[in-house]
Amino acid sequence: MTLIPRFRRFFSLDRGAADVERMVDDELRFHFDMTVKDLIARGMGAADARREAERRFGDVERTRDGLERIDHERIARTRRLEWLSGVGQDLRYAARGLRLTPAFAAGVVLTLGLGIGANATMFGIVDQLLFRPPAYLADAGRVHRIYLTRTFDGKETAHGNFEYRRYLDLVSGTTSFSDAAGFWNATFAVGTGEQSAEMLIGAVTGTFWHIFTARPVIGRFFTPDEDRTPDGASVAVLGYGFWQTKFGGRSDALGSQLRIGSRAYTIIGVAPEGFFGTAPTPPAAFVPITGIGAAISPRTPSSYFTKYNMRWMEMVMRRKPGVSIAAATADLDKAYLRSYEQQRAEQPQTPPSAVTRPHAIVASILRERGPRQGKDSKIATWLIAVSAIVLIIACANVGNLLLARALRRRREIAVRLALGISRRRLLAQLLTESVLLALLGGLAGVALAQWGGGVLRTMLLPGVTWTSTLADSRVLAFTAVVALVAGLLTGLAPAMQAGRSDVAAALKAGVREGTYHHSRLRSGLLVLQGALSVVLLVGAGLFVRSLHNVRSLRLGYDADRVLFVNSELRGTKLAPAERIALTRQLAEQGRAMPTVAGVSLVATVPFYMTNVEDLFVAGIDSVSKLGTFELQSVSPEYFATAGTRILRGRGIGSEDREHAPLTMVVSQSMAKRLWPGREALGQCVKVGADTVPCTTVVGVAEDIKSGTLADDPGYYYYLSIEQYGLEHAALFVRTRGEAAAQVETVRRALQHSMPGDAYVTVVSLDGLVDPERRPFQLGATMFAVFGALALLVAAVGLYSVIAYNVAQRMHEMGVRVALGARSSDVIRLVVSDAMRLTIIAVVIGSAAALAAGRWVAPLLYNTSPKDPAIFGGVVATLLGIAVVASIFPAVRAARVDPSVALRSD
Numbered sequence: 001m002t003l004i005p006r007f008r009r010f011f012s013l014d015r016g017a018a019d020v021e022r023m024v025d026d027e028l029r030f031h032f033d034m035t036v037k038d039l040i041a042r043g044m045g046a047a048d049a050r051r052e053a054e055r056r057f058g059d060v061e062r063t064r065d066g067l068e069r070i071d072h073e074r075i076a077r078t079r080r081l082e083w084l085s086g087v088g089q090d091l092r093y094a095a096r097g098l099r100l101t102p103a104f105a106a107g108v109v110l111t112l113g114l115g116i117g118a119n120a121t122m123f124g125i126v127d128q129l130l131f132r133p134p135a136y137l138a139d140a141g142r143v144h145r146i147y148l149t150r151t152f153d154g155k156e157t158a159h160g161n162f163e164y165r166r167y168l169d170l171v172s173g174t175t176s177f178s179d180a181a182g183f184w185n186a187t188f189a190v191g192t193g194e195q196s197a198e199m200l201i202g203a204v205t206g207t208f209w210h211i212f213t214a215r216p217v218i219g220r221f222f223t224p225d226e227d228r229t230p231d232g233a234s235v236a237v238l239g240y241g242f243w244q245t246k247f248g249g250r251s252d253a254l255g256s257q258l259r260i261g262s263r264a265y266t267i268i269g270v271a272p273e274g275f276f277g278t279a280p281t282p283p284a285a286f287v288p289i290t291g292i293g294a295a296i297s298p299r300t301p302s303s304y305f306t307k308y309n310m311r312w313m314e315m316v317m318r319r320k321p322g323v324s325i326a327a328a329t330a331d332l333d334k335a336y337l338r339s340y341e342q343q344r345a346e347q348p349q350t351p352p353s354a355v356t357r358p359h360a361i362v363a364s365i366l367r368e369r370g371p372r373q374g375k376d377s378k379i380a381t382w383l384i385a386v387s388a389i390v391l392i393i394a395c396a397n398v399g400n401l402l403l404a405r406a407l408r409r410r411r412e413i414a415v416r417l418a419l420g421i422s423r424r425r426l427l428a429q430l431l432t433e434s435v436l437l438a439l440l441g442g443l444a445g446v447a448l449a450q451w452g453g454g455v456l457r458t459m460l461l462p463g464v465t466w467t468s469t470l471a472d473s474r475v476l477a478f479t480a481v482v483a484l485v486a487g488l489l490t491g492l493a494p495a496m497q498a499g500r501s502d503v504a505a506a507l508k509a510g511v512r513e514g515t516y517h518h519s520r521l522r523s524g525l526l527v528l529q530g531a532l533s534v535v536l537l538v539g540a541g542l543f544v545r546s547l548h549n550v551r552s553l554r555l556g557y558d559a560d561r562v563l564f565v566n567s568e569l570r571g572t573k574l575a576p577a578e579r580i581a582l583t584r585q586l587a588e589q590g591r592a593m594p595t596v597a598g599v600s601l602v603a604t605v606p607f608y609m610t611n612v613e614d615l616f617v618a619g620i621d622s623v624s625k626l627g628t629f630e631l632q633s634v635s636p637e638y639f640a641t642a643g644t645r646i647l648r649g650r651g652i653g654s655e656d657r658e659h660a661p662l663t664m665v666v667s668q669s670m671a672k673r674l675w676p677g678r679e680a681l682g683q684c685v686k687v688g689a690d691t692v693p694c695t696t697v698v699g700v701a702e703d704i705k706s707g708t709l710a711d712d713p714g715y716y717y718y719l720s721i722e723q724y725g726l727e728h729a730a731l732f733v734r735t736r737g738e739a740a741a742q743v744e745t746v747r748r749a750l751q752h753s754m755p756g757d758a759y760v761t762v763v764s765l766d767g768l769v770d771p772e773r774r775p776f777q778l779g780a781t782m783f784a785v786f787g788a789l790a791l792l793v794a795a796v797g798l799y800s801v802i803a804y805n806v807a808q809r810m811h812e813m814g815v816r817v818a819l820g821a822r823s824s825d826v827i828r829l830v831v832s833d834a835m836r837l838t839i840i841a842v843v844i845g846s847a848a849a850l851a852a853g854r855w856v857a858p859l860l861y862n863t864s865p866k867d868p869a870i871f872g873g874v875v876a877t878l879l880g881i882a883v884v885a886s887i888f889p890a891v892r893a894a895r896v897d898p899s900v901a902l903r904s905d
Helices: 003-010 017-041 046-057 058-100 102-131 164-172 241-246 289-295 325-345 377-407 409-419 423-460 473-499 503-508 520-551 576-591 638-642 668-674 739-751 765-808 810-818 825-858 868-894 898-903
Strands: 143-152 155-159 177-190 199-206 237-239 257-260 263-270 287-288 314-319 358-362 562-568 596-602 628-635 646-649 661-665 682-688 695-701 715-720 729-734 758-766
Touching: 017 058, 017 868, 058 102, 058 423, 102 377, 102 638, 102 765, 143 739, 164 177, 164 199, 164 325, 164 646, 177 289, 199 289, 199 825, 237 241, 241 661, 257 287, 263 287, 287 289, 287 661, 314 325, 325 358, 377 423, 377 473, 377 520, 377 825, 423 473, 473 898, 520 765, 520 825, 520 868, 562 576, 562 596, 562 739, 562 765, 576 596, 576 661, 576 729, 596 638, 596 668, 646 898, 661 668, 661 825, 668 695, 668 715, 758 765, 765 825, 765 868, 810 825, 810 868
Parallel strands: 199 287, 237 263, 628 715, 661 695
Antiparallel strands: 143 155, 143 314, 143 358, 177 199, 177 257, 177 314, 237 287, 257 263, 562 729, 562 758, 596 628, 596 729, 646 695, 661 715, 682 695
């Protein structure tokens, strides 16, 4: 027979492990003794009866352990069921209470939704920029993006672009890495005829696939043998999205031909869904990088892998297991130094390594965590802190509301305690209510992040493909944790205050007595909201001022009035003379348009592509040691078309023809750098080699911004395009109105002149500069949005606290009026209380903003983090909000009827 049913009555949910063990022992001993007595009564001897009982019971220890385990499990299961039942009851009770106060519940949910949604949005952005490795990346912790550094004028600069020759040197010269791959993500025309469009293409080495765990959906990936110099095989792997949209996901896409750039590729495979490689958005296709290298240097197809003068591709490497980052960096340093010395042997003008101190950096695979981290990610990181401040303000506001609600329910809570509810259970119920509100706020925050976050990401960071908030498990998990923490934080103080309630005093209190209590905690939460609002509003003011400074910055050309027009032949065979004739025809056709004010031929474009040649100046042993000097070759119309001012001398003129004396215009900073304290006009510069004829400086032009908006102007010079070479010229087109609005008009007008599959691309210079402005726009927009949210939440919190205090002090106000106080006295009393708290908040917030200024200063543009105008404006705004928030409750208090207030008891 089983003993368990007979034991069950001994156990209750309040018994601990020691009680269970003791009672199991007692019960086993009882049944053992009863069995021995029964056997003796049947005629057995005492010793035989004991042995028989032991045989029947078997291993007593095992029986006891089994019984204990079964009952412990039953008790634990029952406790879990009771706990779940209690949680369910608390949730139903909280839901009923919130249904009775819908305005309160809606206000709390909306307030928390704003704070939680802001954090979910920023976490999604920062997670993708700084923490989430590319999809399908194998051994992400050992895969690194490689950077090289050199020193000019004591300033070390890092870059992540490599010559293919350098890539080969580093791969063959290191032993610390198991895999290495090169890549270049760039746009090319895909398709033919009217169906062609510019799309992102991933040009990758054949070893690229070894870095990832991705497997083709259909077909195969290309191999290193198909990516050999001088010219890779014409094979392509489609991106999953392009395969779906262009080929409908059909398997017969394999073997088809796809025109990419000037070349036809055979499709051999399809990458898996979600595979971007190292690109921020999904490429339409992946092709061998050696074929692209040969295509972008058509005049000398072998130069891309035999020389050190074309820095274009990027590089990733995987460390071998057990090799530290320090050891891998040292290994890479040695390989880079050997490669650099080889470059010096082939190019004697290269500065010695003792001057440039070349070395390598083994960095994160994520670009935004490397030495070339952009302002986008730096500002996004700051915005995480800003969104956290918004959440703190929201939590302080909700905490204040819940605290006021707990004070209003003081008598109700006292009655419940008097009726026997435990303080622990009461605490659980109040926390359940706050957590329920926070979870509802979390749902509202997810909706906000899904809609508003998508708009912000598209507007401010358009070059990145973002995961939908609803489909991003990391963001959803983060949001759930934030909501839970917010619920516990906002509910803890009210719950603890309610739990400390004096039951007898609360039950004996009248309506007036004990109703209003000055709460330092509530005042402190209000001051916290105001102080943090000051910090956010100051940040918003600083970034808005920076954005204004960036937008009003003189670039050295009129970016908003100039279009860049480039012709893409796409394999159309034209002799050099025919190509020059086509460029001239496009220029004449552009000049004939009524909306065009001028056209110039150019060779390079600021913020898009540059050209550098060796320069030789008498008295300077190495011009390259002084910095990077960028070359622009132009036609005589250039300076009028671009809007670049000539400061001294003249610009490139019609007299500077092919066989005329060589002339040059230099930027003002270049003139000061090469000829300090002397006049640059008339100076001799040799371009390309020390043996060529002099190029005479005939003019000095204003500095321009060509690669960065930083204060360093850079060095720029201009040559006659007739003298330097017209074969690969492009166009600058000056429009009579805003250039961006005329992009498509100009493109359609010029496309008619393009032969075969050739086409023209047209972009505004303003659009090329915009990525440099975007970080300031990101900071200004997000700080302004978060600052406005914080100000709104703080204003609502201030109003609610003042209105609550006034409502609870109506009896006092009635007594004051009955004793002769004027309405202005009552208004002054209420407003002065609000102003006192606001002034304290302003002082604390201003001090915090000043302290944070030294960290935010590098992200600003020509703006002091201590700008008195911004601080003054923020202080005035917050004080004004405090007056507005307090005036309505103050007027209501001043209009109180003394007889009504005195009879309220």
